[in-house]
Amino acid sequence: xxxxxxxxxxxxxxxxxxxxxxxxxxxxxxxxxxxxxxxxxxxxxxxxxxxxxxxxxxxxxxxxxxxxxxxxxxxxxxxxxxxxxxxxxxxxxxxxxxxxxxxxxxxxxxxxxxxxxxxxxxxxxxxxxxxxxxxxxxxxxxxxxxxxxxxxxxxxxxxxxxxxxxxxxxxxxxxxxxxxxxxxxxxxxxxxxxxxxxxxxxxxxxxxxxxxxxxxxxxxxxxxxxxxxxxxxxxxxxxxxxxxxxxxxxxxxxxxxxxxxxxxxxxxxxxxxxxxxxxxxxxxxxxxxxxxxxxxxxxxxxxxxxxxxxxxxxxxxxx
Amino acid sequence: xxxxxxxxxxxxxxxxxxxxxxxxxxxxxxxxxxxxxxxxxxxxxxxxxxxxxxxxxxxxxxxxxxxxxxxxxxxxxxxxxxxxxxxxxxxxxxxxxxxxxxxxxxxxxxxxxxxxxxxxxxxxxxxxxxxxxxxxxxxxxxxxxxxxxxxxxxxxxxxxxxxxxxxx
Amino acid sequence: xxxxxxxxxxxxxxxxxxxxxxxxxxxxxxxxxxxxxxxxxxxxxxxxxxxxxxxxxxxxxxxxxxxxxxxxxxxxxxxxxxxxxxxxxxxxxxxxxxxxxxxxxxxxxxxxxxxxxxxxxxxxxxxxxxxxxxxxxxxxxxxxxxxxxxxxxxxxxxxxxxxxxxxxxxxxxxxxxxxxxxxxxxxxxxxxxxxxxxxxxxxxxxxxxxxxxxxxxxxxxxxxxxxxxxxxxxxxxxxxxxxxxxxxxxxxxxxxxxxxxxxxxxxxxxxxxxxxxxxxxxxxxxxxxxxxxxxxxxxxxxxxxxxxxxxxxxxxxxxxxxxxxxxxxxxxxxxxxxxxxxxxxxxxxxxxxxxxxxxxxxxxxxxxxxxxxxxxxxxxxxxxxxxxxxxxxxxxxxxxxxxxxxxxxxxxxxxxxxxxxxxxxxxxxxxxxxxxxxxxxxxxxxxxxxxxxxxxxxxxxxxxxxxxxxxxxxxxxxxxxxxxxxxxxxxxxxxxx
Numbered sequence: 001x002x003x004x005x006x007x008x009x010x011x012x013x014x015x016x017x018x019x020x021x022x023x024x025x026x027x028x029x030x031x032x033x034x035x036x037x038x039x040x041x042x043x044x045x046x047x048x049x050x051x052x053x054x055x056x057x058x059x060x061x062x063x064x065x066x067x068x069x070x071x072x073x074x075x076x077x078x079x080x081x082x083x084x085x086x087x088x089x090x091x092x093x094x095x096x097x098x099x100x101x102x103x104x105x106x107x108x109x110x111x112x113x114x115x116x117x118x119x120x121x122x123x124x125x126x127x128x129x130x131x132x133x134x135x136x137x138x139x140x141x142x143x144x145x146x147x148x149x150x151x152x153x154x155x156x157x158x159x160x161x162x163x164x165x166x167x168x169x170x171x172x173x174x175x176x177x178x179x180x181x182x183x184x185x186x187x188x189x190x191x192x193x194x195x196x197x198x199x200x201x202x203x204x205x206x207x208x209x210x211x212x213x214x215x216x217x218x219x220x221x222x223x224x225x226x227x228x229x230x231x232x233x234x235x236x237x238x239x240x241x242x243x244x245x246x247x248x249x250x251x252x253x254x255x256x257x258x259x260x261x262x263x264x265x266x267x268x269x270x271x272x273x274x275x276x277x278x279x280x281x282x283x284x285x286x287x288x289x290x291x292x293x294x295x296x297x298x299x300x301x302x303x304x305x306x307x308x309x310x311x312x313x314x315x316x317x318x319x
Numbered sequence: 320x321x322x323x324x325x326x327x328x329x330x331x332x333x334x335x336x337x338x339x340x341x342x343x344x345x346x347x348x349x350x351x352x353x354x355x356x357x358x359x360x361x362x363x364x365x366x367x368x369x370x371x372x373x374x375x376x377x378x379x380x381x382x383x384x385x386x387x388x389x390x391x392x393x394x395x396x397x398x399x400x401x402x403x404x405x406x407x408x409x410x411x412x413x414x415x416x417x418x419x420x421x422x423x424x425x426x427x428x429x430x431x432x433x434x435x436x437x438x439x440x441x442x443x444x445x446x447x448x449x450x451x452x453x454x455x456x457x458x459x460x461x462x463x464x465x466x467x468x469x470x471x472x473x474x475x476x477x478x479x480x481x482x483x484x485x486x487x
Numbered sequence: 488x489x490x491x492x493x494x495x496x497x498x499x500x501x502x503x504x505x506x507x508x509x510x511x512x513x514x515x516x517x518x519x520x521x522x523x524x525x526x527x528x529x530x531x532x533x534x535x536x537x538x539x540x541x542x543x544x545x546x547x548x549x550x551x552x553x554x555x556x557x558x559x560x561x562x563x564x565x566x567x568x569x570x571x572x573x574x575x576x577x578x579x580x581x582x583x584x585x586x587x588x589x590x591x592x593x594x595x596x597x598x599x600x601x602x603x604x605x606x607x608x609x610x611x612x613x614x615x616x617x618x619x620x621x622x623x624x625x626x627x628x629x630x631x632x633x634x635x636x637x638x639x640x641x642x643x644x645x646x647x648x649x650x651x652x653x654x655x656x657x658x659x660x661x662x663x664x665x666x667x668x669x670x671x672x673x674x675x676x677x678x679x680x681x682x683x684x685x686x687x688x689x690x691x692x693x694x695x696x697x698x699x700x701x702x703x704x705x706x707x708x709x710x711x712x713x714x715x716x717x718x719x720x721x722x723x724x725x726x727x728x729x730x731x732x733x734x735x736x737x738x739x740x741x742x743x744x745x746x747x748x749x750x751x752x753x754x755x756x757x758x759x760x761x762x763x764x765x766x767x768x769x770x771x772x773x774x775x776x777x778x779x780x781x782x783x784x785x786x787x788x789x790x791x792x793x794x795x796x797x798x799x800x801x802x803x804x805x806x807x808x809x810x811x812x813x814x815x816x817x818x819x820x821x822x823x824x825x826x827x828x829x830x831x832x833x834x835x836x837x838x839x840x841x842x843x844x845x846x847x848x849x850x851x852x853x854x855x856x857x858x859x860x861x862x863x864x865x866x867x868x869x870x871x872x873x874x875x876x877x878x879x880x881x882x883x884x885x886x887x888x889x890x891x892x893x894x895x896x897x898x899x900x901x902x903x904x905x906x907x908x909x910x911x912x913x914x915x916x917x918x919x920x921x922x923x924x925x926x927x928x929x930x931x932x933x934x935x936x937x938x939x940x941x942x943x944x945x946x947x948x949x950x951x952x953x954x955x956x957x958x959x960x961x962x963x964x965x966x967x968x969x970x971x972x973x974x975x976x977x978x979x980x981x982x983x984x
Binding site: 031032033037038041044045048060061062063064065066068069071072073100101102103145148153154155156157160178179180181182183184185186187189190191193194195196197209210213285 | 528529531532536539540627628629630631632633672673674675676677679684686687688689690693755756805809810811812815818819822827832833834894895896897900936940941943944946
Binding site: 368394410413459474475479 | 525529652658659665666669673675677678680704708712714715877878881884892893898905913916917938939940942943946947
C-alpha cells in the first residue's frame with residue numbers, strides 16, 4: 001500500500017516536472033581535460049547519442065580552489081538553477097570530510113547521481129619480486145623505510161589515503177610512511193619506472209594499459225569485485241585477505257534550492273540514460289567503470305562516504 | 320634604416336632613474352617590503368597542518384624566504400639604487416582614472432554583462448588615449464561586439480549576460 | 488625501432504584532407520596562441536568534441552590537434568614582441584628582447600626571426616623525437632624528485648645572469664616570486680598556506696593572472712605615462728627579414744635554445760615556461776658580453792623562441808614512449824586518444840603506425856606550414872603597431888579581461904588581475920624588472936616540492952641529492968654556469984697568439 005502511494009507520488013512529481021529546464025549546463029570545476037571534464041563530457045556525449053533530450057548540454061569550466069570555488073558559487077550564486085549540474089567525485093567528499101572545501105559542508109547541495117567510478121590500485125615496478133599484496137605487505141612491515149610510496153596528491157588526498165589504509169591494515173602508523181606527493185598519475189608511473197619510489201597508489205584506469213604491457217605490476221585492485229578489462233587477472237585486496245576498498249565515484253550535485261520537481265526530472269532522465277547502450281559505450285570510452293547510483297541512493301552514499309572519510313582522517317591523525 | 324625616422328629609441332624615453340633627496344621614494348617602499356616580509360614570516364610560522372610526509376614540512380621554505388626577503392629589504396633601505404619619479408598632477412589623475420575605470424568595468428562585468436562592461440572600458444580607455452568622443456564610442460562599441468563574437472561564438476566561452484537583466 | 492611507421496605516417500599526413508586539417512589546426516592555433524591566456528588547451532578542448540561528433544577519423548583528429556598545439560607556440564609570441572603582452576607562459580622571455588626590438592623599429596624583423604627560431608627549435612626537436620625517442624624516454628624516467636631539484640638549482644644558477652645594475656632588486660624580485668608560489672595548497676602536506684580562508688586562493692596564485700596583470704595592465708599604465716610626456720609615437724615596423732649577419736649571429740643561440748628547451752620539455756615535471764626561462768638566462772650568461780640583452784638583442788629573442796618550440800616537441804616524448812603526458816596540453820591530447828579508444832604508449836608505433844606516424848609526420852609538415860604561413864603573415868601582424876593607440880590599448884585591456892575570465896569564470900579574478908597590474912606598475916616605477924618575479928614564481932613550486940619529496944623518500948638524508956649520475960652532472964653544470972662568464976672573460980682578454 002505504502003509503495004503504491006510512493007509510486008503514485010513519483011508519477012505525480014514526474015508529471016509536474018515534465019517541463020524540462022530551458023538550458024542544460026554541466027559545470028566542470030577545473031581546467032578542461034581533467035577528471036571533472038571527463039564526467040561532464042560523458043553526460044553530454046551520451047545524452048546526445050542516446051537522443052533523450054532535444055537540447056544539448058553545455059560544458060562550462062570554473063577552475064579554482066580544488067573545486068571549492070564552484071561549490072561556493074553554486075551554493076551562493078546559483079542555488080536554484082534547474083538546468084545546472086556540477087561534476088564532483090569521491091575526492092570532493094574527502095575534502096568535505098576534512099573541512100578543506102570552504103565554509104559549506106556536505107549538506108549544502110543536492111547530490112544528484114554517480115555515473116561511473118574508478119577504483120584504487122596498489123602497483124609496483126614489474127621488476128620487483130613481489131607477486132601479491134601479501135608478499136609486499138610482509139616486506140614493507142619488515143622495513144618500512146626501504147619502500148617509499150608515490151601517489152598523486154598531498155597527505156590527506158585519495159592516493160595518500162590508499163597508502164594509509166594499506167599501512168594501517170599491516171599495523172604500521174601512516175604518519176611514518178615515506179610518501180612522495182607527486183603531480184598526477186603520470187608522474188607516479190614515471191617515478192615507479194625510474195625506481196624513485198617503490199610502491200605506487202593510483203587509479204585502475206590509469207595503470208591498466210601499463211600493467212598489460214608488462215611495465216608495472218598491479219598487485220591488488222581496491223574494489224569489491226574484480227575489474228573487467230586490462231586488470232581482469234588482478235585479485236582484489238579482499239581476496240588477498242586485506243579489507244581495503246577505495247572507490248572514486250564520479251557524479252554530480254545540484255544547487256540547494258533546486259525544486260523537487262526539477263531534481264526528479266534529472267533523476268528520471270539519468271535513470272533512463274543509464275539504461276542505454278550509448279551510455280555504456282561512452283563510459284567505457286572514458287575509462288570509467290560501471291557505478292550508477294541515482295537520487296536518494298546516491299545522497300546516502302555521499303553522506304556515508306563523508307562520515308567514513310572523516311573517521312579515517314581522524315584515525316590517521318589528520319583532524 | 321629607411322622609414323625608421325619615427326621610431327624612438329626605448330632608452331631615450333625612459334625618465335632617468337634617480338634618487339630624490341634622502342631617497343624616501345625608495346626607502347619607504349623598502350620599509351613596507353620589510354614589514355611584508357615580517358608578516359609573511361609570521362604567517363608562515365603559524366601555518367596549520369596535521370603532519371607532513373617530509374621532514375621539512377610546509378613552514379620551513381616560506382620561513383627561509385621571509386628571512387631572505389627581510390634582509391634584502393634592509394639592503395635596499397640602506398642603499399637605494401634609484402627609481403623613476405612618481406606620477407604627479409595631471410598624470411596622477413589620469414593614471415588613477417584609468418585604474419578606477421578598470422575596476423569599474425570589473426564590477427560591471429557580472430552585473431551589467433560583458434557588452435556594457437567592455438563598452439565602458441574600451442570607450443573610456445580610448446578617451447584617455449586621446450580619441451575624440453565619436454572615435455571612442457565607435458571603437459568601444461565595435462570592440463565590445465567584436466570580442467563577444469570571437470569568444471562567445473568563435474571560442475564558445477560563455478560570457479556573462481548581466482545579472483541586472485537576467486534577474487538571477 | 489624501424490622508421491617504417493614514419494613512412495606510413497607521411498603517406499597518411501600528405502593526403503589532401505589531412506593536409507587541410509593540419510593547415511586548419513595551424514591557423515586556429517596561431518589565433519588562440521596570440522590571444523592572451525587562451526592557449527592550445529582551449530583550442531583543443533573546442534575542436535576535440537567537434538571532430539569526434541563529426542566522425543573525423545582518429546589520425547586526422549591528431550593531425551588537427553598537433554597543428555593547434557604547434558600553431559599556438561608560433562602565435563604566442565606575436566603580442567609578446569609587439570605589445571609586451573605575453574600570450575602564454577612560454578612567451579614571457581620572448582618579450583624581454585623582442586619588445587625592445589619592436590620599439591626600435593625592428594618589429595617585422597623580430598617577428599620573422601622568432602618564426603625562424605621557432606622553426607629551428609620545432610624541426611630539430613621532431614628530428615630528435617624521431618630518432619631518439621626511446622632513449623629520451625629513459626632520460627625522462629631517470630628524473631626523480633632529487634634530480635628535478637638539482638635541475639632547479641641549475642636554473643637558479645643561470646638566473647644569476649639576470650642580475651643587472653641593481654642586483655638587490657633582482658634578488659628581491661626573484662624572492663618575491665618564490666614567495667608568491669608558496670600561496671595555496673601545499674602539495675606535500677596538504678595544508679593551506681596563506682589562503683586566509685579564501686577558496687579562490689586554495690589553488691594558489693594563478694600564473695595567468697600574475698602574467699597578464701604584471702605585464703598587460705602595467706604596460707598600459709606605463710604607456711599612458713609615456714603619452715603624457717609626449718613619447719608615445721607610433722613606431723615604424725621596419726623591414727621584414729633579418730639579415731644574414733643577424734641569422735648567423737643567432738645560430739648558436741637557436742641551437743643552444745633548442746637543446747636546452749628540448750631536454751627540459753622531455754621531462755614531464757617541467758614545461759615550456761621553465762624551458763624558455765632557462766634557455767634565455769643561459770644564453771645571456773654565455774653570450775651577453777656587451778650588455779645588450781634586454782635592450783633588443785636578437786639572440787635574446789632567438790634562444791627562448793627556439794626553446795619553447797623545442798619543449799613543445801619534447802613534451803611528446805613521454806606521451807609516445809611511456810604513455811604518460813609530458814605537459815598539460817599533451818594530457819588533453821592523451822585524453823583525445825582515449826576518446827578514440829586508443830591507448831598511447833610504445834605499442835602505438837607497431838599497432839597503429841598510421842596514427843603514431845601520422846602524428847610525427849604532421850609535426851614535420853606543421854612546422855614547415857607554419858614557417859611558410861608565418862613569414863608572409865609577419866607583414867600583416869606587424870601592422871598591429873600601426874593601429875592607433877586609442878584602439879590598440881583599450882583592446883589590450885579587453886583581452887586581459889577576457890583572458891582571465893575565460894579561464895576562471897569569475898569577475899573576482901579580474902579584480903585580482905587589475906590589482907596585480909597596479910603592483911607591477913609600482914614595481915616598474917621603483918626600478919624592478921618583472922622577469923625575475925615571474926622566474927621565481929615559475930621555478931618556486933617545482934623547487935620546493937621536489938626538494939621535499941626527495942627528502943620524504945630518503946627519510947631526511949641529504950645524500951639523495953648527490954646520489955645519481957644525472958644529479959651529479961647537473962650540479963657540475965650549475966657550477967659551470969656560475970663561473971662560465973669569468974672563464975669566458977679571461978679567455979677573451981688573453982692576447983691572441
